[in-house]
Amino acid sequence: MYAAFKKTFSKDHLDLVLQTSEDHETRIVEFPGRWMTQDELQELREALISIASKTLARGSLTYGVFKADGSGLRDTVITLIRDRYSGQPIAFNALAVMEVAHGSATATVLHLGLVMVDPGQRSRGLSWVLYGLTCLLFFLRNQLRPFWISNVTQVPAIVGMVAETFSAVYPQPDDRSRRSIEHLLLAREIMANHRHVFGVGAEAEFDEACFVIGNAYTGGSDDLKKSFDVAQKHRDEKYNSFCKDSLDYERGDDFLQIGRMDIFASKDYLMKSVPRRSVLAIVAAAFFISLQRVLLPIIYWFDTSRPWRRLRARNT
Structure with missing residues (x-):
């Protein structure tokens, strides 16, 4: 594990391998389309396609990481889980990093993106x-520093997971959910300029009151459309009822959820979501990443013996 962390220190991007359970190894790769070789990109795309093909017909998805030209991997963070013993890819998440106009500034929004799991590996935590x-x-x-997250889904289990994992999430069924002006401005900007990230066509309509995207499955994500009966349910019935009452599954509606990742969400995630047996690995990863971002720049600053790209000491 130390070697994997050490390898990341010389890079401007995140490329981290963690053992997240006894049976699973997880690789997190930031913006692979910007730095991987063509052979490495092809190998990564094939791993993603092999997982998707277990659920959908090969080639049925045409947006995001499945774009034939590979452009969808330039602004995407891939979380890829493999079986530790066979090396077989079994699940992935493709998170898109969006730079969204927010007032007079720009906000970084991490879109939770497409998640796919080998059907034989579901309910494996x-x-x-x-x-x-x-x-x-x-x-x-x-x-x-807190940042915004977004999520587009019609699956009750995911609606509930996002509501329970992140802070200030809108919409959700709880009374504590409030649509702020920040939620509204971000949603407008995302729907105006970033629909391609989650495969929603120009003809889809957005209801600003309830954050529902009507007729959402027309922009390359068509084969992800589900009926309510098929969509995975949440253990808390309130999320299932919320989706059933708010979305037209026959038309193909989605929620656009917007929330924040902050210190409160991170604390709850570590305490409630991470299995105890995996906490040590996550703490180790957190330590090394914090070291890279906070302590190493200080060390580099005082080292005049070699350049460190943008961050280097000045000889005087």
């Missing part, structure tokens, strides 16, 4: 890795 782990590591790399 992978959700905490696929949804929260990468967000936690980005929060640490961001020096504990």
Whole structure:
């Protein structure tokens, strides 16, 4: 594990391998389309396609990481889980990093993106890795500064997971859910300029009152459309009822959820979502990432013996 962390220190991007359970190894790769060789990119795409093909017809998805030209991997963070013994890819999450106009500034929004799991590996406790782990590591790399997240889904289990994992999530069924002006401005900007990230076509309509995208499955994500009966349910019935009452599954509606990753969300994630047997590995990853982002720049600054790209000491 130390060698894997050490390898990341010389890079401007995150490329981290963790043993997240006795049977699973997880690799988190930031912006692979910007630095991987063509052979490495092809190998990564084939791993993602092999997982997707277990659920959908090969080639049925045409947006995001499945774009033939590979452009969808330039602004994406891939979380890829493999079986430790066979090396077989079994699940992935593709998180898109969006730079969204927010007032007079720009906000970084981490879109939770497409999650796919080999049907034979479902109910194996992978959700905490696929949804929260990468967000936690980005929060640490961001020096504990909060950032916005977005999510587009019609699946009750995911609606509930997002509502329970992140802070200030809208929409959700609880009374504590409030649509702020920040939620609204971010949603407008995302729907105006970033629909391609989650495969929603221009003809889809957005209801600003309830954050429902009507007729959402027309922009390359068509084969992800589900009926309510097929969509995975949450253990808390309130999320199932919320989706059933708010979404038209025959038309193909989605929620656009917007929330924040902050210190409260990260604490709850570590205490409630991460299995106890995996906490040590996550703490180790957090330590090394914090070291890279906070302590190493100080060391580099005082080292005049070699350049460190943008961060280097000045000879006087």
